[in-house]
Amino acid sequence: MPENTELKKYKQHIVHKLEALSPVFAKAAIGDFSGTVVDNLQDEELGVLFAGVQLMLETIREKIAELELASTEAKANSAIMANQKARDEAILESLTHGLITVDNLCNVTYANQPAAGLLGEHVLILGQDARSMFPLVEGDSDELVPAASHPITVAISRGERIVANLTNRHQYYLHVNQRKFRVSFTITPIKRSRKITGAAVMFRDLTEEANLDQTKTDIISIASHQLRTPLVTVKWYASGLIEPKIPLQPQQQKQYIQQIYDANQRMIDLVDRLLNVSNMDLGILTIKPEVLSLEAILQIALKDLAPQIQDKLLVVLKHIEKPLGHIVADKNFMQAILQNLLANAIKYSFPKRQIIVTMRREADNILIAVQDTGVGIPEGSKSRIFTKLFRADNARMMASDGSGLGLYTVKAMVERSGGKIWFESVENQGSTFYVTMPTEH
Amino acid sequence: MPTSTQYKLLVVEDEAPLAQILIDAFNAEGFVTSHADNGKDGLDQALSWQPDIILLDIVMPKMDGITMLHKLREHAEGKKIPVILLTNLSDTDKVFDALAYGAFDFLIKADWSIADIVREVKSKLPTIGQ
Numbered sequence: 001m002p003e004n005t006e007l008k009k010y011k012q013h014i015v016h017k018l019e020a021l022s023p024v025f026a027k028a029a030i031g032d033f034s035g036t037v038v039d040n041l042q043d044e045e046l047g048v049l050f051a052g053v054q055l056m057l058e059t060i061r062e063k064i065a066e067l068e069l070a071s072t073e074a075k076a077n078s079a080i081m082a083n084q085k086a087r088d089e090a091i092l093e094s095l096t097h098g099l100i101t102v103d104n105l106c107n108v109t110y111a112n113q114p115a116a117g118l119l120g121e122h123v124l125i126l127g128q129d130a131r132s133m134f135p136l137v138e139g140d141s142d143e144l145v146p147a148a149s150h151p152i153t154v155a156i157s158r159g160e161r162i163v164a165n166l167t168n169r170h171q172y173y174l175h176v177n178q179r180k181f182r183v184s185f186t187i188t189p190i191k192r193s194r195k196i197t198g199a200a201v202m203f204r205d206l207t208e209e210a211n212l213d214q215t216k217t218d219i220i221s222i223a224s225h226q227l228r229t230p231l232v233t234v235k236w237y238a239s240g241l242i243e244p245k246i247p248l249q250p251q252q253q254k255q256y257i258q259q260i261y262d263a264n265q266r267m268i269d270l271v272d273r274l275l276n277v278s279n280m281d282l283g284i285l286t287i288k289p290e291v292l293s294l295e296a297i298l299q300i301a302l303k304d305l306a307p308q309i310q311d312k313l314l315v316v317l318k319h320i321e322k323p324l325g326h327i328v329a330d331k332n333f334m335q336a337i338l339q340n341l342l343a344n345a346i347k348y349s350f351p352k353r354q355i356i357v358t359m360r361r362e363a364d365n366i367l368i369a370v371q372d373t374g375v376g377i378p379e380g381s382k383s384r385i386f387t388k389l390f391r392a393d394n395a396r397m398m399a400s401d402g403s404g405l406g407l408y409t410v411k412a413m414v415e416r417s418g419g420k421i422w423f424e425s426v427e428n429q430g431s432t433f434y435v436t437m438p439t440e441h
Numbered sequence: 442m443p444t445s446t447q448y449k450l451l452v453v454e455d456e457a458p459l460a461q462i463l464i465d466a467f468n469a470e471g472f473v474t475s476h477a478d479n480g481k482d483g484l485d486q487a488l489s490w491q492p493d494i495i496l497l498d499i500v501m502p503k504m505d506g507i508t509m510l511h512k513l514r515e516h517a518e519g520k521k522i523p524v525i526l527l528t529n530l531s532d533t534d535k536v537f538d539a540l541a542y543g544a545f546d547f548l549i550k551a552d553w554s555i556a557d558i559v560r561e562v563k564s565k566l567p568t569i570g571q
Contacts, residue, residue, distance in 0.1 A: 228529050232550040233458045239554030240462055246469055246556060259458045 017046055021053060033060045096204070101190070102130045103198040106152055118205060120177045134201065137173045137180065144175065155187040155199050162187040166209055174203075182206040218388055219274055222405065226270050230263035237263075273405050276336075277388070280412045287330040287416060291440050294327060294334070294359055294366060295320060301338045305346060313352045316342075321360035327437040333413040334437075338368070340410045341433050345372035348395065348431070365419075365436040372432075377425040385423070386411040448566060449473045451492035453483030453509065454527065455501040459550075463496060466555050470563070480504025488518050494566060495524045499532050499539075507535050510542045525562065 017040070024035030035057060040050040092099055098115030100108055108130045116124050123133050131152055136145040147153060151162045151172075164172045165184040174183045185203035189196050237256045240246055248256065302309070302316060309316060327334070345355045349372040358369040375395070377385055384390045388408040414421040418438050425431035450472045454460040457478070464474045475490060477483035481504040487495055499506040506526065513519035526539050526547035536547050546565065548558060 224531065228551065229456050229459070232529075233456070235551065236459065236462050236555045239556060240466065243554065243556040246466060252465070256462075259462070263458065 014045070017043060020050075024053065024057070028057075028060075033057050033064065095202075098201075098203045100124075100130060100134070100201045101198060102152060102156075102201065104156055104196055106130050106147075106150075106156065108133065109198065115203070118174070118176070118203070123176060130201065133176075134203075135175050136183075137175050139171050145172075151185070151187050152199060152201060155189050156196055159189045159191065159196050161189065166206060166213055171210075174205075182210040215278055219278055222274060223270075227267055230266040230270075233263035234260050273409070277405055277409055280409065280416075287333060289328045289330055289417075291326045291328055292331060292334055294324060294338075294368065294437075297331075297334050297338055298357060298359070300335065301342050304339065305342055308343070308346045309355075312346060312349060314346060314349055315354045317354055317356045319356065319358045319360075324359055324366060325361060326440045327366055328440050329417045329419075329437055330413075333417055337410050337413055337435060338370075340406045341368075341370040341435070344406060344433070345370050345374075345431070348372060348376075349374035361439070362436065364439055366439055368435045368437070370433050371430065373430040376427040376430050377423070378427045382425065386421075447473075448494070449475070449490065449492040450562070451475050451477065451483065451486055451490065451495045453477045453480065453487075453495060453501070453506065454498040455479060456498070459498075459527075462555055463558070466559050467562075470559055480506055480509030484509045484512055484519075487513055487522060488516055491518065492522060494545075494562060495522055496527055496562070497524050497544075498527050499529075499535055507539050507542070510539055510544060514543050523565065525565065 020037055020040050024037060027033070027035045037050045037054050037057075041047055041054060043050060092110075092112045095112060095114060098118045099110075099112045100115050101110040103109050106129055108124065108126050108128060111119075111124050111126070119133055125133070129147075131147045131150045134150075134152065136150065137143065138145055145151075151164070154160070155162045163186050164170055168184075172183050172185070173180050182205075183203050184206045185201060188200045188202075190198045190200060237259045241248070241253065241256050298318070342355070342357070349355060353373040356369075356371040358367070358371070360367055381390075386407050388405065390404055390408075411421050414435055414437075420436045421434065423431055423433045448471075450467050452460050452463045452467075452474060454463065454476070455478045460476050460478065464476055467474050475486055475492070477486050479501045483495070483497065483506075484504065486492075487509075497506045497510060504512075510524055510526075513522065513524070520543075523545040524539075524543070526536060526544050527550050528536055528547050529550060536544075539547065548561065553561070
């Protein structure tokens with residue numbers, strides 16, 4: 001059957017019209033969507049098709065433009081991000097605090113240099129459990145805080161920030177690098193869309209602040225305890241003097257004034273000692289080393305203590321090597337050291353016994369020994385005898401006026417002078433305190 | 442009319458100057474006084490001498506005031522003797538213990554002049570002959 005001529009013509013007519021699309025698709029095939037069929041939109045028969053193609057082209061072009069813009073922005077952003085990252089790292093590294101971040105399994109994801117310094121380079125390993133690298137001990141305990149109750153665990157599991165600082169009830173110590181030191185830390189959970197993804201642990205060595213804080217507390221405590229009695233003494237005697245209802249003989253009045261004077265002297269002495277201790281603790285005591293004769297200093301100390309020696313009917317024996325030579329030390333320090341050791345020997349000696357002071361050369365040092373026969377130091381108190389504010393029970397029983405500052409100060413002064421101090425003691429037999437001081441070169 | 446001459450006062454205080462002025466002041470008022478400088482001696486004197494009233498310091502060597510009070514109350518001869526504690530502000534906790542052991546009252550040392558202490562103690566004593 002011969003083809004319908006009309007139909008054939010129509011086909012050709014349509015194909016002809018459709019040819020308008022070929023350059024458009026040819027370009028599109030190589031990624032160019034700039035073609036257009038805008039001239040054909042009015043076509044009676046294929047207008048809808050051309051409109052569709054035109055819309056498709058325009059949409060593709062818009063999308064491409066959007067993508068290009070986004071890509072440019074992304075490039076710009078990534079440059080900004082890189083800058084930010086560099087800046088953040090600089091900040092993190094310049095912190096004086098240690099900083100580590102952990103993931104939600106407590107494994108370390110980042111650590112700054114100070115963190116490595118505090119915890120030990122060899123200890124701090126990325127990807128490993130932070131709790132074993134950040135081993136905490138609480139208060140006086142020797143037991144490590146177990147992983148389950150470790151503050152990092154708690155911060156992550158509860159999503160709460162955990163803070164331990166100087167004023168905190170909980171005192172935490174880090175036990176790393178063969179040393180145990182007080183730390184402050186802030187553990188902040190890291191949250192992303194309400195999910196906890198880890199935590200940032202910021203921490204610092206608190207030793208120095210804790211020591212200063214302790215000194216402050218100690219001084220307030222000593223001041224309030226030791227100043228009370230002389231203050232009450234002054235109040236009572238002064239009130240006795242001014243109270244018209246208590247008639248006092250002139251002799252009694254003089255006694256009362258003497259009591260006020262003595263109590264006042266006690267307070268002055270105490271304030272001096274407190275000041276010494278606080279200066280020592282704060283490291284602001286200036287020392288002036290000079291060439292000294294220990295014998296001369298011993299003479300002065302014994303003269304000062306003569307009344308107490310007489311009261312207890314004690315005899316002081318001196319075994320001093322001749323020639324002894326000289327030491328180089330601060331005169332006030334050396335006086336205070338000898339005075340304190342002798343005063344203790346006298347105070348804790350039994351009456352009518354001997355106190356033996358030995359001084360002799362030993363290599364580059366002069367050894368000083370002060371020996372008494374008396375109450376001695378109980379075994380259980382020996383390890384704490386140089387501790388600030390410590391007084392052994394038997395010392396407390398004998399005399400209630402000790403401040404617990406003497407031997408602490410003596411030890412600090414001896415060590416500041418480059419010397420050493422130690423003792424031997426047997427309870428109810430007596431004590432010998434030894435000090436070595438470097439000789440003059 | 443009986444006077445306070447008949448009252449016996451025991452001062453148990455280790456700080457010699459404080460004990461001395463208390464004794465001076467109460468002697469001047471006609472009290473018969475005695476002094477102990479630690480709780481152990483204070484307990485012995487209280488039991489043997491039977492004072493009408495005891496002024497008792499807390500922090501002392503050998504035996505502290507709270508222990509002395511506790512032991513005093515364990516003896517029949519020591520059950521009824523009125524004890525006034527001489528305390529420092531920081532002894533508050535111990536004061537509660539002492540009141541539980543039957544301390545009569547307490548005076549914070551730094552709050553009182555010597556004449557006020559004498560007046561206060563006299564006001565606590567029962568009138569003679571009652």
